[in-house]
Amino acid sequence: MWQVLFMFCIIGGVFGQSPGLGACPDVKTVSSIDLSRYAGRWYEAMRFFTVFELTGKCVTADYTLIDSNGTVNVVNSQISTLTNKRSSIEGTAEIVDLAEPGKLKVTFPSVPIKNSGSYWVLGTDYDSYAAVWSCTSLKIANLQFGWILTREKNPPESVIQKATNVFKLNDLKPSKFYKTNQLDCPDDK
Template identity: 35%
Template sequence: MQRLILTLCLYLSTGYALAQPLTTVPQVDLNRYAGQWYEIARLPNVFQRKCVANVMATYTLREDGDIDVLNQCENKDGKIQSAQGLARSTNPPENSRLEVSFFNVLGIRPFWGDYWVIALDDDYQYVVVGEPDRDYAWLLSRTPTLPDETVAKAIAILEAEEFPVDQLIYTVQKPRD
């Protein structure tokens, strides 16, 4: 029995040792980060399963320092779906680790998800976002497309941070009627 417990402890400690901490950028200026972002790619997730094109996020800085979030996408029927949420920094003043909630019950937000900035263009033209468990990741841009070399650079960052880049979904951004 002691051998089983020791083996289990070694296995668990090795598993935790393999998961490297997620690296974030040193600083995010939330005023510069605010605005509209186009999704270039994402890891599949349940809350975007109906999104087939034109995925965008709009971040609006509030007076209290939090951020209003509006996510929009087009579904297979061409209809626009949207979700409104709230984001807040968990590491001010660096602001590279945010958490987001899209669930609100009578003004209470019991569920928050990590939204960590792991790469950010100096001019705030593209950003790579993920979370410590590597289950979610997004590549966002101020424009509907990015040069191939920029996308490759972002994918290399995700790969270096041990995200499953072979599962990325590339977003179709098409003109709206």
Template identity: 30%
Template sequence: MYFKLIVILGVITPNIIAQVPNLGFCPGYIPMADFNMNRFLGKWYESERYFTFSEVGSRCVTTNYAKGPNGKIFVSNKITNRITGVKRIIDGEINEIAKGGEGRITVKYNTLPVSYDTSYVILDTDYDSFAVLWACSGIGPIHTQNAWVMTRERLPAGTVLQKAYGVLDKYKISRAFFVKTDQESCALTADDFGTPGFAPDEVDENDGAVKSQGLEKSAVSVPEHILKSSELEKIEAPQQIKELPQESTVLNTKPESQPEKLIEKIQSA
């Protein structure tokens, strides 16, 4: 009985108490309108987030959304422990997407000892570079908030982060509680290079269906200094070796046999 209670608290606590607590009810933030889940599919890197005890010492945090053959959308969260280097994977599936094009998602996680649902709101995204996610849960007169800044690139440019900060400022979400997620020197995986199904590059404007999935956006770029050095190292091919004479004088010379020499000596004697 006590063991089950500890497990349940261990799962629920990071999602309720370990966020930023506030008095009163959850703010009525309006989710993004005309949200397109198909364009949202793919890999996202956690750039910044509200402080949570459950993610202390974590690094290289990513979230991947992928649609299965049956139409279900699966979610995979990968978190690497900063101290041990052990990677933890938490898988789930989207149970509900808000109707009417609202950016509200409910995910059910089944890989933990106790399955649970969590809901969050997409406040805004351009689908190609950044997304701002927010969640809130309340117990009586107290509520806790959580927020994430997600990016398509592991190390986004400052201009991308400024777009996300603009969304936070629009909703008056304090940036004082944000911590930066360490994404330096993370181990590369196949989906870092845009495996098919994770990085759609062409989407139908009518229904958001993926029309083609290419790897051009995710092609590995060669550093400029390497390109320059390779241009300087142009090695000329060796000159062609001159052809030998068709008939070698050595081969054409027929050595005299020993019996013929002996006969000549006898005749001359």
């Protein structure tokens, strides 16, 4: 078992995510969230380097409110820069604890490893940006993911700066971000 964990850390460190030592850092999420306002189309403006988005461009996330208890349908899509074909994955996100509504867990049933991941909203104004972060603790190390989502496909720098500032306030390094290619994308659905 430890060999698998070690390889996961090595692969994660070499091919993506943002590895760190120790437990996941303590971050502050939004104190309340209006999922009906959060719903809709978001464009990925920036991300930490990740294996599952390695060749992805034109990345979108579509959220649809399922119920008032805090469950949302999630559809993440991207186009491969190698094949120019669109792929998507569908799942659900739900608020785990109403006392911490910014901390959601996301599950994708089609992923072979049946596990849910964290989806923490560090900040959003609902209309222009969302700063989203995830961390998986591996006891002696952690793997972090970060995304800046925007309502516009190619937002102004001021919007990116607002989201970046949220990461800075949480002592998370914005230097880990890579700009997502949103150019030459086919028309939206």
